Amino acid sequence: MKLTGSEIVIECLKEQGVDTIFGYPGGTILNIYDALYKHSNEIHHILTSHEQGAAHAADGYARATGKVGVCMATSGPGATNLVTGIATAYMDSVPLVAITANVAVSLLGKDSFQEIDIAGVTMPITKHNFIVKDVNLLADTIRRAFTIAKTGRPGPVLVDIAKDVTANEAEYERKIPKQIERSADRIKEGDIEMAVQMICKSKKPFIFIGGGAVISEANEELVKFAHKVDAPVTDSLMGKGAFPGTDLLYTGMLGMHGTKTSNFGVTACDLLITIGARFSDRVVGNAKKFAKNAKILQIDVDPAEINKNVMTDASIIGDVKVVLEKLNRKIGQLCHKEWIEEINDLKKKHPLSYEEEQLTGPYIIEELYKITNGDAIITTEVGQHQMWAAQYYKYTKPRTLITSGGLGTMGYGLGACIGAKLACPKKIVVNIAGDGCFRMNMNEIATAVRYQVPIIQIVINNHVLGMVRQWQNLFYGGRYSNTILNDKVDFVKLAEAMGAEGIRVTKKEEVAPAIERAIALQRPVVLDCEIHCDDKVFPMVPAGAAIEEAFDATDLKKD
The missing domain is CATH 3.40.50.970 (Thiamin diphosphate (ThDP)-binding fold, Pyr/PP domains)
Structure with missing residues (x-):
């Protein structure tokens, strides 16, 4: 059936199961908002006070659910007001699709009213972005945007649509989205075996968890792994909740404002098992002195993170949940009683504390x-x-x-x-x-x-x-x-x-x-x-x- 570009946008969002959008209307995106009006019983639109608020709200929606968050804005300042929110999602690997409208194709590149090259602006802070100038390409572009946003290491994708494309008509046929498979094609059996050997030889292992473990929803596998290895566990700010903060093996956050137990323990360990973390400077501090007594095993879905900030001794590239499932099948119950006692002594000696006489x-x-x-x-x-x-x-x-x-x-x-x-x-x-x-x-x-x-x-x-x-x-x-x-x-x-x-x-x-x-x-x-x-x-x-x-x-x- 033939639909306008605006109607195609809405139908594609419905294909993806989108039930909530955050945005702010304006001149170039009016056609899309008009189409959205007709589907207000299917897609709930939240009019924020500012476009940046819309991007952050879509980001929060995505982080809370694991689904792709969606925000929309008009051209020019509407689009640029999304930039900080898009960059925030990019840095923290949040699946987000930002839809903007631009001036008509005939006006692009002519400094038209409220024209901005938002694709050029956001190129460094998106997984991918698109400028749609042909209505016949619109549906597949939106579908690709959602696939890219949630595949592998998630991230934001921008789709910028020329205004005349939102008005032009094209054939539309509904498609059911394909199930996204967990990234496992890069997992090598040799890397798994190497990791098992390193873990079994270690006398003082320490597990460091990052945001990738949250994204992968590997919390159950993590708890099983930590207790099998019998190792203390620390996390980054982004890794919180992947491993229970109430577990006896947990030592608190690592890094600039991490606990002394975690910072001293990682410095003393002989193996640092890093799971879904990118060794941010706020965690590592002086990279030359970081975990100086340890071999480092890094598990991450993104090969670009291996040896980027800290040199590793071994690595496994793949979805954290899948990798931990494989390791849990190969590792028997280990015991590091003396090491755990050493860490527990650090906990007793260096608890978190604050001024208790006044409101803090x-x-x-x-x-x-x-x-x-x-x-x-x-x-x-x-x-x-x-x-x-x-x-x-x-x-x-x-x-x-x-x-x-x-x-x-x-x-x-x-x-x-x-x-x-x-x-x-x-x-x-x-x-x-x-x-x-x-x-x-x-x-x-x-x-x-x-x-x-x-x-x-x-x-x-x-x-x-x-x-x-x-x-x-x-x-x-x-x-x-x-x-x-x-x-x-x-x-x-x-x-x-x-x-x-x-x-x-x-x-x-x-x-x-x-x-x-x-x-x-x-x-x-x-x-x-x-x-x-x-x-x-x-x-x-x-x-x-x-x-x-x-x-x-x-x-x-x-x-």
Whole structure:
């Protein structure tokens, strides 16, 4: 049957099982929005306050479900406003399809009104992108975009469609998407055997988990593997939830704000089994001194990550879940009693700690964990609050911490929170923000109110740009250049002005009742929690230092 390009876009989205889209209309994309209007009972469109919010919401939706998130925007500034969200998804391997419309084919390249080469702009931050100038190619292009976004290592794909293509007609025939197979064609039996030998010979193995384990949904295989190997387990920020934070083998996060147990343990181990992690500089610190006593075995779906940041002694390329299934069949029960005791001694000697006399970020996170029984989806912005959310909330399931790891996008969390709540309406979904981050996209509270999405926004408000101030305090002689937010913005009144509930928290005893009330209200709520401006995230590794040089407040007092 013959359909317009706009109708083909909608039919292809329905083919892919898309039920929610986040976006903002404009001139060049009007035809698509007109077609969407006719299918509003099949595809729910969320009009965000800003296109960046739409990209982050689609990203949060994707991370919470494993499905492909979809966002849409018009040409020019509409399209460029998606760029930060697309880059965020690219850095964290999130399956996303961004659909933009552009000026008509005859106007391309002529500096037409609201024309931008968005494909050129996003080329470095997408797995692939397309410019569609022929309506006959439109359906297959959209299908390819979804396949690319979710195949192998996931990522964002952009489809830019000329306006006349959305109006022109072409034959359309519905197609059922092919099932995406897990990447296993590069897994070599020799690599598996080498890994088994290394693991069985090791006296002090340590397992390091990254975001690839979450994406692969290999949590059950990971638990089995860790207990078979009898090895301590650490994770990156992106790997949280792939291995239960309540398991006795778990040692906490690794890297710049990782636990001393993890940092010292990885430095002392003789084999580091790295699963779905890319050895980010925030994890590795000084690469020349990283895991200096260990052989390194890396398991990753992306061959480009092998020997990119840290040289390995062996590797297996393939989907993490498939690789672990193979290893679990070949490895018998191992025992490393003395090594586990050594790690447990480190846990006792170096627990996480914070100032208990006053209201602090860690206390708020711990209270949130207790009240939700660890069964909420936590989204975050970027900064001190993000690290506290990683350190003090125990994640036991994948896809329960949604945060910008690779790009470190301030303003990410609120949009992602809305996307995650719409994807998982029965879950409690909470965004943790600092006041600096919250200001960037706080207009999305209006979006949550418009659609009555009952999210909880916790603002850990220290009236400064906390993480930058921490660095200025420790390494820049206390020169607080442009990090003090000493204005009179009232987040409670602001929340109320946008139609949400606002609750102020200034004392420890107010935290639990405020969180409980926010959950009970079942509407958008903003908690403005005021803490001291000089609360810090510890432990900490200075930039460029070895992870074994981690220090905390106790070490500073000794100095």
